[in-house]
Amino acid sequence: MREAAATDNRPYHHGDLRRALIDAARRLLETEGPTALSLRAVAREAGVSPAAPYHHFKDKGELLDAVAHEGWDLLNELMTAARASHASVRDKLTALGVAYVRFARDNPALYRVMYDCSRDKDSLPDHVHAQNDSAYCQVRDTLVEAGADPMDEQELELATTAAWCAAHGLAEMFSFKQFDHLKDALGGDEAFLRGVFEHMGIFGAAHHG
Amino acid sequence: MREAAATDNRPYHHGDLRRALIDAARRLLETEGPTALSLRAVAREAGVSPAAPYHHFKDKGELLDAVAHEGWDLLNELMTAARASHASVRDKLTALGVAYVRFARDNPALYRVMYDCSRDKDSLPDHVHAQNDSAYCQVRDTLVEAGADPMDEQELELATTAAWCAAHGLAEMFSFKQFDHLKDALGGDEAFLRGVFEHMGIFGAAHHG
DNA sequence: AAGATGATCTTTACGGCGTCCAGATTCAGT
DNA sequence: ACTGAATCTGGACGCCGTAAAGATCATCTT
Numbered sequence: 111m112r113e114a115a116a117t118d119n120r121p122y123h124h125g126d127l128r129r130a131l132i133d134a135a136r137r138l139l140e141t142e143g144p145t146a147l148s149l150r151a152v153a154r155e156a157g158v159s160p161a162a163p164y165h166h167f168k169d170k171g172e173l174l175d176a177v178a179h180e181g182w183d184l185l186n187e188l189m190t191a192a193r194a195s196h197a198s199v200r201d202k203l204t205a206l207g208v209a210y211v212r213f214a215r216d217n218p219a220l221y222r223v224m225y226d227c228s229r230d231k232d233s234l235p236d237h238v239h240a241q242n243d244s245a246y247c248q249v250r251d252t253l254v255e256a257g258a259d260p261m262d263e264q265e266l267e268l269a270t271t272a273a274w275c276a277a278h279g280l281a282e283m284f285s286f287k288q289f290d291h292l293k294d295a296l297g298g299d300e301a302f303l304r305g306v307f308e309h310m311g312i313f314g315a316a317h318h319g
Numbered sequence: 320m321r322e323a324a325a326t327d328n329r330p331y332h333h334g335d336l337r338r339a340l341i342d343a344a345r346r347l348l349e350t351e352g353p354t355a356l357s358l359r360a361v362a363r364e365a366g367v368s369p370a371a372p373y374h375h376f377k378d379k380g381e382l383l384d385a386v387a388h389e390g391w392d393l394l395n396e397l398m399t400a401a402r403a404s405h406a407s408v409r410d411k412l413t414a415l416g417v418a419y420v421r422f423a424r425d426n427p428a429l430y431r432v433m434y435d436c437s438r439d440k441d442s443l444p445d446h447v448h449a450q451n452d453s454a455y456c457q458v459r460d461t462l463v464e465a466g467a468d469p470m471d472e473q474e475l476e477l478a479t480t481a482a483w484c485a486a487h488g489l490a491e492m493f494s495f496k497q498f499d500h501l502k503d504a505l506g507g508d509e510a511f512l513r514g515v516f517e518h519m520g521i522f523g524a525a526h527h528g
Numbered sequence: 529a530a531g532a533t534g535a536t537c538t539t540t541a542c543g544g545c546g547t548c549c550a551g552a553t554t555c556a557g558t
Numbered sequence: 559a560c561t562g563a564a565t566c567t568g569g570a571c572g573c574c575g576t577a578a579a580g581a582t583c584a585t586c587t588t
Contacts, residue, residue: 159538233496267501272518279488287442309481311520368567
């Protein structure tokens with residue numbers, strides 16, 4: 111299987127295999143789900159031998175880390191946009207929570223990889239928690255805007271952590287069919303989200319009534 | 320618990336292999352972690368051939384389902400006890416939340432299996448959500464005690480769901496080392512838990528000053 | 529220009545996995 | 559005691575992650 115075929119423009123050395131592998135992994139993740147995401151399948155999808163990825167990633171875990179990294183970046187972007195597109199502090203908080211859960215709903219496999227990678231290391235990636243434009247910091251800063259005392263660091267961290275936990279919990283519960291009838295009764299996913307947030311006293315969704 | 324005769328005494332037909340397999344799985348889960356939990360390893364631990372489990376479980380998933388089932392039962396028991404051992408409604412709610420997260424902290428591998436099995440089916444087990452003494456119903460009933468209107472079914476379900484999500488989110492975040500400094504600053508795991516719950520407006524942990 | 533060097537990719541191989549199948553063994557009902 | 563069903567073993571298949579050794583190619587040195 112040398113070069114022979116003129117149509118097979120793939121050279122022996124792939125241009126940017128690292129990039130291609132990450133893309134292939136994300137493609138597989140969307141189409142086949144997380145259980146189908148084997149290193150060999152990714153290599154196959156990228157049109158390369160099963161051992162090729164080892165020249166770009168130490169092991170399967172490192173490839174998944176790279177995929178997860180892009181997931182966190184995307185989430186950070188979405189939350190930045192959500193925060194920016196509302197005026198009042200209350201609306202910003204709600205929008206942040208809704209954007210978070212919506213991301214998890216729209217990218218369930220990616221969301222899972224993001225937390226699975228973190229769990230394997232007992233640690234979230236730095237750019238999720240520490241970095242300035244991280245999702246964590248966006249929530250924290252908005253809480254300060256909302257009146258939290260930035261001097262009382264512990265309370266502020268607790269409140270941000272509480273918000274993060276609440277959003278993550280809702281994101282994971284969201285897909286269970288046990289809540290389908292509630293979603294229907296309330297008139298859709300979005301209303302369900304806001305309804306739950308209302309009761310969490312964190313994301314302060316608009317209360318009706 | 321029936322013992323597995325390690326000597327040559329073992330009869331061809333195991334007494335209760337189904338039971339022994341579940342116990343072996345739980346033993347492996349505690350000692351080796353969730354990644355080491357293969358069907359073959361479980362069979363090995365139970366002193367039986369790799370194909371033997373197939374006479375008691377359709378596939379690996381069904382064995383995990385059985386393990387998860389016992390996990391939910393244990394969680395239900397712990398929450399029943401937590402609820403019963405406090406007088407005031409507020410203390411009951413706090414105790415329920417703390418018991419939940421404590422269970423996840425003390426049985427991380429089991430907790431993981433419980434939700435992985437559910438996610439694979441997009442559905443929580445019935446006896447977790449519907450059954451009368453389920454964890455869900457315990458929280459819901461306590462919320463009614465706390466003054467929630469049982470006639471307003473939707474609001475009650477939303478509040479219970481919010482509590483569930485909050486507890487699950489905290490349970491999953493708990494192990495990340497990002498929060499270690501907060502735990503230390505607050506004086507331990509327990510204080511951290513209560514601190515977060517305080518901000519969730521659900522489990523109504525001990526009032527702030 | 530020629531050759532050496534190192535990076536990249538392939539081939540092959542190993543052990544472990546989930547699962548199926550054909551036998552061996554034992555139990556239960558006649 | 560005989561028969562049939564239930565239970566367990568041994569072996570096989572194709573997948574997986576990973577490692578080692580060889581093939582191919584880009585680049586740097588001279």
